[in-house]
Amino acid sequence: MAEIVVTGGGVAGLSASMLLAEAGHDVTLLERDAAEPPAPAEAWEAWERRGVNQFRLLHFFMPRFRIALEQELPQVAKALEAAGALRFSLIGEVPVAVTGGERPGDDDFTSLTARRPVLESVMGIAAASTAGVTVRRGVAVAGLVTGAQAIRGVPHITGVRTAAGEEIPADLVVDATGRRSALPDWLESAGARRPVEELEDSGFVYYGRHFRSADGTTPVALGPGLQAYGSVSTLTLPADNGTWGIGVIASAADKALRGLRDVDQWTAVVRSLPLAAHWLDGEPIEDRVVTMSKIEDRHRSFTVDGAPVATGVVAVADSWACTNPSLGRGASIGMMHCQALRDLLRTTGVDDPAAFTAAWAQATESVVEPWYRATLSFDRHRLGEIDAEIRGVPYRPEGDDWDIVKSIFFAAGQDPDCLRAALSIQTLLGRPEEVFADAAVFEKALTLGAGWRDAPSFGPSRSDLLSIVAA
Numbered sequence: 419m420a421e422i423v424v425t426g427g428g429v430a431g432l433s434a435s436m437l438l439a440e441a442g443h444d445v446t447l448l449e450r451d452a453a454e455p456p457a458p459a460e461a462w463e464a465w466e467r468r469g470v471n472q473f474r475l476l477h478f479f480m481p482r483f484r485i486a487l488e489q490e491l492p493q494v495a496k497a498l499e500a501a502g503a504l505r506f507s508l509i510g511e512v513p514v515a516v517t518g519g520e521r522p523g524d525d526d527f528t529s530l531t532a533r534r535p536v537l538e539s540v541m542g543i544a545a546a547s548t549a550g551v552t553v554r555r556g557v558a559v560a561g562l563v564t565g566a567q568a569i570r571g572v573p574h575i576t577g578v579r580t581a582a583g584e585e586i587p588a589d590l591v592v593d594a595t596g597r598r599s600a601l602p603d604w605l606e607s608a609g610a611r612r613p614v615e616e617l618e619d620s621g622f623v624y625y626g627r628h629f630r631s632a633d634g635t636t637p638v639a640l641g642p643g644l645q646a647y648g649s650v651s652t653l654t655l656p657a658d659n660g661t662w663g664i665g666v667i668a669s670a671a672d673k674a675l676r677g678l679r680d681v682d683q684w685t686a687v688v689r690s691l692p693l694a695a696h697w698l699d700g701e702p703i704e705d706r707v708v709t710m711s712k713i714e715d716r717h718r719s720f721t722v723d724g725a726p727v728a729t730g731v732v733a734v735a736d737s738w739a740c741t742n743p744s745l746g747r748g749a750s751i752g753m754m755h756c757q758a759l760r761d762l763l764r765t766t767g768v769d770d771p772a773a774f775t776a777a778w779a780q781a782t783e784s785v786v787e788p789w790y791r792a793t794l795s796f797d798r799h800r801l802g803e804i805d806a807e808i809r810g811v812p813y814r815p816e817g818d819d820w821d822i823v824k825s826i827f828f829a830a831g832q833d834p835d836c837l838r839a840a841l842s843i844q845t846l847l848g849r850p851e852e853v854f855a856d857a858a859v860f861e862k863a864l865t866l867g868a869g870w871r872d873a874p875s876f877g878p879s880r881s882d883l884l885s886i887v888a889a
C-alpha cells in the first residue's frame with residue numbers, strides 16, 4: 419500500500435482521500451484554507467473558503483455522484499441525508515403524460531443534493547474521521563520534491579514542499595487543487611516539461627442567489643433545471659433544508675449584461691421568465707448577487723510527445739480538466755476520476771512509476787476524457803448560439819452534433835424513451851454514444867426533436883432583455 423499525499427481538500431480531494439484510504443493506502447490531505455469544516459447546519463453562514471471561488475455559487479450534485487457515494491462511501495451519503503440534503507428525482511416532477519408512468523431504473527435519476535458548503539462540510543467531517551486519512555488544513559503546497567528518475571530525463575516526484583518549507587514525502591502525489599491549480603508551475607520548477615494546456619478563449623459568467631422557503635419545501639420545477647433563453651441560460655436548482663439556488667448564466671463577452679450583478683436587475687430578469695419566476699418566491703439568504711466570471715473550459719495533457727512530463731504525480735478532477743459548470747457535471751466527473759485512480763492502484767502499483775503513469779493516462783482517456791469532450795462541445799455550441807443571438811443571426815454550426823443534442827432534449831418533452839435517454843446523458847449515467855447506440859431511440863429523437871428550432875421561447879427577446887437589465 420502506498421503513502422499518498424493529496425493536495426487540495428475540495429470535493430475531489432476529499433473524495434480521493436476517502437476512496438484511497440478505504441482501499442488501504444495511507445493518505446495525507448493538505449488543504450490551504452485553515453478553517454475546519456463547521457457542523458453542516460452552520461456551514462452556509464460560518465464557513466469561509468477563500469480557496470474555492472465557486473463555494474457560494476449554485477451546485478447541483480447529479481445522480482451519478484449520489485450513486486457513487488451510496489456504493490463507495492455510504493457513511494457520507496447517510497450523513498448528507500442527516501444534514502438535510504435533498505433526495506430529488508429528476509423524473510419525479512415530469513407529468514405522467516410524458517414519463518409514460520414509472521419504469522424500472524427510474525430511481526437512478528434521483529440525486530442527493532445540497533448547497534456546496536453543506537455538502538463539503540459533511541465530506542470534510544467524514545474524511546477527518548476516516549481511518550487512514552490525515553487531514554491537515556492551513557497547509558499550502560508550494561512545490562514538488564524530486565528523487566531518482568524512473569524514466570531517464572523525466573522528473574520523478576517523491577513528495578511536496580509546503581509554503582512553510584516542510585517537505586512531505588509520498589509514493590504518489592494526487593493534485594486536486596482545482597480549476598486554478600498551479601501544478602504546471604510546480605512541474606516546471608521541478609525540471610519537468612509543462613503539461614499541454616487547452617484553454618478556450620471565452621467562457622461564461624454566473625450570477626446566482628440562494629433562497630429558503632418558510633415550510634422546508636422547494637419550488638415545483640416547471641421545466642429542466644437548466645434552460646436556455648437566447649443569450650442567457652437559467653439554473654433553478656433545489657438544495658438542502660428547503661433552500662434552492664437561481665442562476666443566470668451569460669457569456670463572459672456579453673458586457674451589456676453586466677448589470678445582472680445588481681439585485682434589482684437580476685430579479686427583474688428572472689421575473690421575466692415564466693418557467694423560473696416562481697423560484698423567486700422565498701426568502702433570499704444572500705443580500706447580493708454572487709458572481710463568478712472567467713469560467714472557461716480548460717484541459718491538461720500530461721503526456722507530451724509520447725512521454726509523461728513527470729512520474730509520481732497525477733492530477734484529478736478540475737486540476738486535470740474543468741468545464742462550464744452549468745451542466746452540473748464537475749463533482750461527478752471528479753468522483754469518476756478518483757474512482758478510476760483507486761481502481762488503477764489496485765491493479766498497477768506505484769512501484770513501477772513508468773507503467774503506472776502510462777496506465778493512468780489511459781484510464782483518464784477512457785473514463786473521463788469523453789465526458790470532458792462532450793461538455794466542451796456543448797459549451798462551444800452554447801457560446802456560439804449566444805454569440806449568434808447577440809448578433810441577431812441564426813446559429814448554424816457545421817456538422818450535426820448540436821442538432822442531435824438539441825433534438826434529444828426537445829424530444830424528451832414528448833416521449834418517455836427520449837426523456838430517459840436525455841436524462842441518462844444529463845445525469846452522466848450514459849454517454850451520448852452509448853445512449854444513441856439504441857437505434858430506435860436515436861431515430862425517435864431525431865424525428866420528434868426535429869422541430870426544436872421552431873419551439874416557442876418563454877423568455878424575453880434580446881432587446882427586451884437589454885431593456886430590463888438597463889432599467
Ligand SMILES: Cc1cc2nc3c(=O)[nH]c(=O)nc-3n(C[C@H](O)[C@H](O)[C@H](O)COP(=O)(O)OP(=O)(O)OC[C@H]3O[C@@H](n4cnc5c(N)ncnc54)[C@H](O)[C@@H]3O)c2cc1C
Nearest residue numbers: 426428429430450469477478559595596735736743748749
Ligand atoms: C460556478 C460553478 C458552479 C458549479 N456548479 C456545479 C454543480 O452544480 N455540480 C457539480 O457537480 N459541479 C459544479 N461545479 C464544479 C465543482 O465545483 C468542481 O468540479 C468540484 O468541486 C471538484 O473540484 P475540485 O475538488 O477539483 O476543486 P475545488 O473544489 O476548486 O477544490 C480545490 C481545493 O484545493 C485547495 N488548494 C488550492 N491550491 C492549494 C495549494 N497550493 N495547497 C493546498 N490546497 C490548495 C483549495 O483551497 C480548494 O479547497 C461548479 C463549478 C463552478 C465554478
